[in-house]
Amino acid sequence: MTTTDPTEAVVLRLRAAGCVFAEDEARLLVDAARTADDLDVMTQRRVDGEPLEVILGWAEFCGLRIAVDPGVFVPRRRTAYLVEEAVAVTAEGAVVVDLCCGTGAIGAAVASRVPGIGLYAADIEPAAVRCARSNVEPIGGRVYEGDLFAALPAELRGTVGVLIVNAPYVPTDEIAMMPPEARDYEPLVALDGGFDGVEVHRRVAEHAGQWLAPGGHLLIETGESQAALTAAAMSAHGLLAHTSTSDEWYCTVAIGRRPNDCQPEG
Known part of the structure; x- marks a missing residue:
């Protein structure tokens, strides 16, 4: 037989x-x-063309099994580099915010590597918030729904040690060229970065200084062609900015630090 x-x-x-x-x-x-x-x-x-992670209901990310629901942005392998850069500047016990969190994978990954952090996450998409809660709340984090900083509790202003952002950075005109599994199955708000891909980054950078603690860091995953624009947006609002690129992960991160002795613009 x-x-x-x-x-x-x-x-x-x-x-x-x-x-x-x-x-x-x-x-x-x-x-x-x-x-x-x-x-x-x-x-x-x-x-x-449906994303494999949605079919399975989970994605492997930085050694964790992250729940992934339909209609939620799927965490990319390259974003492990954003996690690495965030971990490098995260002190034990720091307040960490995962903004535009999607599944909450980034915050969960940082929490798995740095003990004792106070983890907060936020997203504008209700489906993402529900999914993130299943990944973040079991490890002691909190998840909020709303548009960028408007979602966060006011008491976090000026206390955030590390603000991690994986906001959309695909230029609007390039959405049609994305793979169908992203273009057809993930929310447009998680993909569309505006005319040059940096519109959301500018909005984050404008107000980040009000939320960061002195010496706190803002980290934004960005495209290699947009990196200078993302860093410039940080500098324009008083952050000390630079970019870091990993050939291994094929990922670029813009990093801004709030100076210790002054409140940035915003």
């Missing part, structure tokens, strides 16, 4: 659909499916 390996059939379907990592994805789908019918449906969803 010949036993048919379901993984092989899934690999063939995924390859035909253009999935680059068909073998890895097939194994994950087979492991997650409860029945043959489940596997068929899940495979078809992936063939149709």
Whole structure:
């Protein structure tokens, strides 16, 4: 009697659909499916372009299993570099804010590496807030819904040691060129960075100084072509700014520090 390996059939379907990592994805789908019918449906969803992480209900990020719900921005592997840069400037017990948090993966990853932080996260999308709560609240963090700083408790003003932001930075005109799994399944507000990709970064930089503690850091993931603009937005509002790029992660982060002896503009 010949036993048919379901993984092989899934690999063939995924390859035909253009999935680059068909073998890895097939194994994950087979492991997650409860029945043959489940596997068929899940495979078809992936063939149709739905993000694998949404189909599985989770994403691996910085060694953590992060819950991912439909309609929520999926954490990217490259953002591990933003986490690394944030961890490097996060003191034990610091107040950390994950703004535009999506799933809350960034804040959760920093909390897993720096003990005792006070973790807060916020997003404008209700679906993201619900998802982030499932990832952040079990580790003692709090999640708020609203537009950037308007979502945060007023008592955090001037106390934030590290403000981490993965806001959208794709220029509006380039959204149509994004992969379908992002363009068709993730919220536009999590992708569209405005005419040059830096509109949200400017809004964050304008008010960040009011929320950072003296010596506190603002870190924003940005595109290599937008990095100078993101850093300039920080400098324009009194932060000491520079950029850092990782060839390994293919990621660029703009970093601004509030001076110890003055209140930046904003």
